Amino acid sequence: MPKTATRRKQREPFGRIRKLPSGRYQAGYVGPDLALHRPSATFGALMDARGWLAAERKLIDAGTWTAPSRRNSHKPTMFGPYAETWLERRELKPRTRDLYRRLLDQKILPTFADLPLKAITAETVRQWYASLDPATPTRRAHAYALLRTILGDAVAEELLTVNPCRIRKAGVVKRVHKIEPASLEELAIIVEAFPARYRGVVLLASWCALRFGEIAELRRKDIDLKAGTIKVERAVTVVDGETIPGVPKSMAGRRTVWVPPHLLPALAEHLDTYAATGPEGLLFPAIRDETRQIGYGSLHRQWRAAREAAGRPALHFHDLRHTAAVMAAQQGATPAELMVQLGHADPRMAMRYQHAARGRGAEIARRLSGMVPPPSE
Numbered sequence: 001m002p003k004t005a006t007r008r009k010q011r012e013p014f015g016r017i018r019k020l021p022s023g024r025y026q027a028g029y030v031g032p033d034l035a036l037h038r039p040s041a042t043f044g045a046l047m048d049a050r051g052w053l054a055a056e057r058k059l060i061d062a063g064t065w066t067a068p069s070r071r072n073s074h075k076p077t078m079f080g081p082y083a084e085t086w087l088e089r090r091e092l093k094p095r096t097r098d099l100y101r102r103l104l105d106q107k108i109l110p111t112f113a114d115l116p117l118k119a120i121t122a123e124t125v126r127q128w129y130a131s132l133d134p135a136t137p138t139r140r141a142h143a144y145a146l147l148r149t150i151l152g153d154a155v156a157e158e159l160l161t162v163n164p165c166r167i168r169k170a171g172v173v174k175r176v177h178k179i180e181p182a183s184l185e186e187l188a189i190i191v192e193a194f195p196a197r198y199r200g201v202v203l204l205a206s207w208c209a210l211r212f213g214e215i216a217e218l219r220r221k222d223i224d225l226k227a228g229t230i231k232v233e234r235a236v237t238v239v240d241g242e243t244i245p246g247v248p249k250s251m252a253g254r255r256t257v258w259v260p261p262h263l264l265p266a267l268a269e270h271l272d273t274y275a276a277t278g279p280e281g282l283l284f285p286a287i288r289d290e291t292r293q294i295g296y297g298s299l300h301r302q303w304r305a306a307r308e309a310a311g312r313p314a315l316h317f318h319d320l321r322h323t324a325a326v327m328a329a330q331q332g333a334t335p336a337e338l339m340v341q342l343g344h345a346d347p348r349m350a351m352r353y354q355h356a357a358r359g360r361g362a363e364i365a366r367r368l369s370g371m372v373p374p375p376s377e
Contacts, residue, residue, distance in 0.1 A: 015053040017046065020088055022101065025049040029056060037068050041081030042088060077159050079120065080113030086150050094244045095237040100146060107132065107143035117154050122164045129167055138173050145171035179316075181323040182206065186310040193306035197274045201284055201299060202306075203266060204230075205317065208257050209324035212317060213237055216293040217245055221279040225268055230257045236293055243293050 015029030024042040027049040031037050037056075043049040059065040087100055111128045112120060125147070132140040148165035155163050182190065191202050204210045204218075213235040222231045232255050235248045248254055259267065276282045276290040286292040300317070307315045 012050070012053060014057045017049045017053070019046075022088060022097075024084070024088070026088075027053050029053060031056075031067065032060060032065060033067065035067070039068060040077075041084050076116035076118060077154075078113070079115050079117055080109060082117060082154065082159070083109065083112075083150055086153060093237060093246065099142070103139075103143045103146050107139070108147055112147070117151070117159050120151065120160075120164050122166050125164050126167060129170055141171050141173045179319050179322050181319065181326045182310070182312060182315060186312055186315075187323065189310040190306040190312075193309040194302055197270075197287075198284070198294075198299060198302055200267060200270045200274075201294070202320065203263055205320035206323045207260050207263055207327075209321045209328075210257065211235065211248075211321065212296060212299070214248060214253070216243070216282075216284060216296075218283040219279065220271065220275055220281045220283065223267065223271065223283065225264055225271075228259045228261060228264060230259060231255075232257060238296055243295065245293075 015027060017025055017027050020026055020042060022042075024044055025046055025048070026038065026042050028036055028038040039052055043052070056065070056068070083104060087097070087104065090097075090100075092100065111131075112124075115124070129140075129144055132143060134140065144165065144167065148163065148171055151160060151163050151165055154160045187202075187206055191199050194202055201212075201215055204215050205212070208230065210218075210230075210232065214232050216236045217234040218230065218232075222233065224230075232248060232253065234245060235253065236243050236245050238244070270283070274284070276285045282290065282293060284294040286294055286298075303317050307313060
């Protein structure tokens with residue numbers, strides 16, 4: 001059979017251009033000094049990148065060329081190009097990169113893009129922060145924290161002498177949602193309200209403390225029913241409705257989780273009935289395509305109905321991790337053991353999940369009193 005013709009990538013007549021994951025273009029060329037040279041910022045359009053290369057080639061041909069870094073050394077470093085380069089060079093999870101991109105475009109660049117770094121003062125930052133909508137405190141704190149980080153790196157690179165972000169606790173996110181873990185009775189109602197093919201998702205979240213992204217990427221080879229363990233080695237993130245496979249949030253997220261024995265029969269039945277085939281088969285595949293992970297949108301529709309049935313309309317799916325941590329802590333799990341179960345590298349993060357269960361305080365008080373010997377007669 002004749003080979004299908006493949007379209008070759010167009011080569012630039014001078015230099016090279018590559019499209020970055022962000023959609024922007026990075027240009028570069030080897031100059032007369034045999035060193036690689038790039039502009040101080042990336043380009044939003046391919047024609048702009050080509051225009052820069054053409055201008056550089058013109059300087060070389062005219063014999064008036066000098067290295068771009070020396071040529072622009074007298075120019076002030078503008079925040080906009082610096083922030084774009086800062087973001088491009090960071091190794092970030094897709095969801096984090098998407099968050100930073102939106103924060104820059106919507107909250108930060110409209111104010112700071114055209115300002116030289118050295119023109120950004122503490123007063124400039126205070127006025128900008130005051131202009132952010134206080135009705136969205138989380139987004140406001142994230143925007144401030146991102147600006148502070150970018151300018152902190154500018155200080156480290158000696159482009160600034162001090163960081164102008166000095167508003168105390170402006171980057172701290174106060175928890176708006178008060179977490180109240182589900183009781184065993186509520187959990188039983190929630191599980192029963194779910195379709196059979198999705199019940200395992202709720203069970204693994206509430207008893208094994210797995211994140212939704214970790215559950216969605218579980219495969220048959222990760223389940224060891226004989227040992228009663230689950231290997232968590234991958235996770236998915238959802239960006240703009242697209243599911244992107246990857247690794248867990250941190251190195252500590254790659255872990256082996258022990259499954260409570262009472263869940264093993266339900267897990268075995270799920271493997272026999274709903275999981276995709278083969279070692280790489282997804283434990284919770286999409287209904288119409290078993291090669292794709294279950295979508296959070298499909299699950300969340302069922303979740304809303306189930307939590308209403310349990311009388312917990314404000315319960316978040318992620319709160320099930322808190323439920324698992326509370327039950328483990330009640331059975332004597334130490335902070336270190338909770339760190340392993342939850343996949344946390346920081347003990348402070350694991351401690352966030354050690355909530356006092358309803359009625360637990362009275363039980364502890366009763367047991368403390370039991371330690372005291374009865375008075376002698």
